[in-house]
Amino acid sequence: MTASAHIAPVASSALTVSAITQRFDVSAPWLNRVIERKSRLFVRAVDDVSFEVPKGGCLSLVGESGCGKSTVARMVTGLYAPSEGSISFAPGEGGKPLSVQMIFQDPYASLNPRWRVFDIIAEPLRELKLRSTEAEVAARVVELLQTVGLAASDGRKFPHEFSGGQRQRISIARALAAEPEFLVCDEPTSALDVSVQAQILNLMRRLQDEMGLTYLFISHDMSVVRHMSDQIAVMYLGRIVEQAPTEVLFANPRHPYTQLLLDTIPDVAAPRRDREPSTGEVPSPLKPPSGCTFHPRCPQADQRCSAERPGMTALPDDSRAACHRVAEMLERMV
Amino acid sequence: MTILPRQVSRLARLRQSDLWWSFTRNRGAMAAAGLLLVLIVSAFTAPLYVVQNPFDPAQLDLLNAEYPPIWAEGGQWPYILGTDTQGRDILSAILYGTRISVLIGLASVFFALAVGIGTGLVAGYYGGLIENLLMRFGDILLSIPTILIAILVSAIVRELLPPSLREVGAGGVLVFAIVLSGWVQYARTVRAQTAVERGKEYVQAAQLLKVPARRIMFRHILPNTLTPILVAATLNFGMAILTEATLSFLGIGMPASQPSLGTLIRLGNQFLFSGMWWITVFPVLQLCLLVVAVNILGDWLRDALNPKLR
Numbered sequence: 001m002t003a004s005a006h007i008a009p010v011a012s013s014a015l016t017v018s019a020i021t022q023r024f025d026v027s028a029p030w031l032n033r034v035i036e037r038k039s040r041l042f043v044r045a046v047d048d049v050s051f052e053v054p055k056g057g058c059l060s061l062v063g064e065s066g067c068g069k070s071t072v073a074r075m076v077t078g079l080y081a082p083s084e085g086s087i088s089f090a091p092g093e094g095g096k097p098l099s100v101q102m103i104f105q106d107p108y109a110s111l112n113p114r115w116r117v118f119d120i121i122a123e124p125l126r127e128l129k130l131r132s133t134e135a136e137v138a139a140r141v142v143e144l145l146q147t148v149g150l151a152a153s154d155g156r157k158f159p160h161e162f163s164g165g166q167r168q169r170i171s172i173a174r175a176l177a178a179e180p181e182f183l184v185c186d187e188p189t190s191a192l193d194v195s196v197q198a199q200i201l202n203l204m205r206r207l208q209d210e211m212g213l214t215y216l217f218i219s220h221d222m223s224v225v226r227h228m229s230d231q232i233a234v235m236y237l238g239r240i241v242e243q244a245p246t247e248v249l250f251a252n253p254r255h256p257y258t259q260l261l262l263d264t265i266p267d268v269a270a271p272r273r274d275r276e277p278s279t280g281e282v283p284s285p286l287k288p289p290s291g292c293t294f295h296p297r298c299p300q301a302d303q304r305c306s307a308e309r310p311g312m313t314a315l316p317d318d319s320r321a322a323c324h325r326v327a328e329m330l331e332r333m334v
Numbered sequence: 335m336t337i338l339p340r341q342v343s344r345l346a347r348l349r350q351s352d353l354w355w356s357f358t359r360n361r362g363a364m365a366a367a368g369l370l371l372v373l374i375v376s377a378f379t380a381p382l383y384v385v386q387n388p389f390d391p392a393q394l395d396l397l398n399a400e401y402p403p404i405w406a407e408g409g410q411w412p413y414i415l416g417t418d419t420q421g422r423d424i425l426s427a428i429l430y431g432t433r434i435s436v437l438i439g440l441a442s443v444f445f446a447l448a449v450g451i452g453t454g455l456v457a458g459y460y461g462g463l464i465e466n467l468l469m470r471f472g473d474i475l476l477s478i479p480t481i482l483i484a485i486l487v488s489a490i491v492r493e494l495l496p497p498s499l500r501e502v503g504a505g506g507v508l509v510f511a512i513v514l515s516g517w518v519q520y521a522r523t524v525r526a527q528t529a530v531e532r533g534k535e536y537v538q539a540a541q542l543l544k545v546p547a548r549r550i551m552f553r554h555i556l557p558n559t560l561t562p563i564l565v566a567a568t569l570n571f572g573m574a575i576l577t578e579a580t581l582s583f584l585g586i587g588m589p590a591s592q593p594s595l596g597t598l599i600r601l602g603n604q605f606l607f608s609g610m611w612w613i614t615v616f617p618v619l620q621l622c623l624l625v626v627a628v629n630i631l632g633d634w635l636r637d638a639l640n641p642k643l644r
Contacts, residue, residue, distance in 0.1 A: 100542075102538070104538070106535055110534075110538075110539060112536040112557075127543045127544070128544075174539065178542075178543060
């Protein structure tokens with residue numbers, strides 16, 4: 001995959017997410033709470049996250065599993081309501097907010113095993129009444145199947161007759177059937193072989209160019225993200241720690257966590273055998289560390305990091321990072 | 335349009351299915367299915383060929399009373415399995431009784447399924463307080479033995495019904511009593527499965543399309559919960575027939591004017607010690623055959639639908 005210059009069109013934002021927070025109630029059942037005298041327990045899966053996605057662009061959220069990126073995706077699509085903060089879409093055609101659809105991570109769970117592919121793709125058309133007659137629905141399903149590179153006769157089959165990559169194509173066709181202007185892609189390739197990943201990613205890029213879609217792309221794979229996005233936001237334990245244009249982030253990662261993530265990309269041409277393996281695990285979001293939540297694993301942490309939570313520092317090259325070291329460096333420069 | 339799902343005939347699809355394959359290789363299941371078919375068809379076509387309508391007093395003749403079965407000494411054609419003290423042909427009575435037993439069994443399984451599936455889907459899909467209320471109510475019902483609930487209900491409802499309706503409504507009361515204790519099992523199975531399916535991404539995809547909850551439950555989730563339900567329903571069909579027979583035997587089920595197999599067994603029981611064994615033994619035999627056939631089929635279905643056992 002090449003790092004193609006996928007320059008974001010200078011345009012207004014399609015999606016504005018401001019300070020959203022998601023708390024999940026993970027308390028024990030009522031009876032256990034009463035008997036064992038436990039208090040209620042909440043997890044902040046997403047904590048004070050803000051970002052904007054420009055129209056026609058692609059913003060990627062990256063981070064380890066459990067960092068809250070899928071929760072953000074589900075809040076953006078409206079499957080979960082945010083506990084705090086707001087999510088607003090720019091008006092699309094006809095003045096209504098941009099319509100959102102989602103491509104899911106697991107191609108084996110995202111298609112109903114009892115439904116034929118034809119009915120799966122026709123469901124949005126029928127539910128949203130996008131076509132009035134069954135003949136039109138059928139014609140549109142064929143068109144969609146061909147758009148994603150499947151044959152018209154595949155509509156007759158059941159999902160289990162397809163491979164993971166083909167299922168993901170079906171999933172994309174279903175999402176497109178609803179005629180969305182904004183697609184949320186929740187790790188659409190993480191369950192696929194590398195060779196198939198490239199096919200699906202290229203298909204998604206092609207669709208973006210042809211239909212002018214805007215993407216919110218979720219992944220943990222830095223090379224996939226580099227291929228897809230204009231902007232990258234790095235999440236750690238429910239917060240965004242760094243956000244930057246793709247090439248800036250890869251060329252000049254500011255946050256120690258981003259540096260750690262980039263370090264983990266294997267490089268075939270110049271393998272770095274001397275690379276220091278990173279230590280530590282992601283702390284439990286039930287009891288996040290004090291101050292900067294990354295400080296227990298951070299090589300540059302000092303006392304300030306464990307005491308004080310860093311704010312976002314905006315940098316001149318359009319990037320921003322939540323790290324005391326970055327802020328201190330900026331102060332020295334000024 | 336050529337791409338529309340070609341409607342393969344249901345029969346052809348059945349012939350190609352794993353289930354049919356497993357069925358044709360299981361002699362026990364085939365024998366049980368054959369037996370069940372014979373029992374049910376013979377019962378429902380009985381009015382076409384039996385000697386008499388055993389419950390039409392005008393067709394009974396006291397002169398023909400107390401014949402033993404035809405192979406015993408004193409047996410009389412056409413009363414193959416003998417007659418009772420009122421000249422009623424036992425074979426005819428059994429066939430008519432089987433009809434009632436099967437109908438009550440089917441009706442109670444059907445209504446228990448309807449209530450159980452509905453409750454299970456709602457409880458599993460919405461969770462929270464609704465789930466707790468519905469399922470705890472079910473748990474309370476489960477903690478009381480089926481027979482006890484049935485006795486209680488049929489006794490109470492019978493008292494509430496006006497006397498003129500008691501005989502006519504007996505079947506309905508029985509079905510209600512059996513359904514009341516039977517739906518919980520389906521509800522639990524469906525709830526557990528629904529809670530699993532609800533979290534899957536295909537349900538979220540449907541929610542994104544703003545598909546109404548009712549349609550998500552019935553069109554998306556329900557087909558994925560049906561396998562264990564099918565097995566339970568088959569086995570419970572046998573259980574429902576037995577419960578009905580038990581209640582009728584105890585005298586709180588079907589009245590003597592429209593007797594099920596259980597009623598026949600109770601009525602015949604009185605004559606067992608006076609040597610007229612045929613009045614009660616043949617209905618017992620029929621009941622055993624019916625329930626055993628259903629249970630063998632249910633066991634086969636359970637194994638055939640469980641991929642881990644293949």
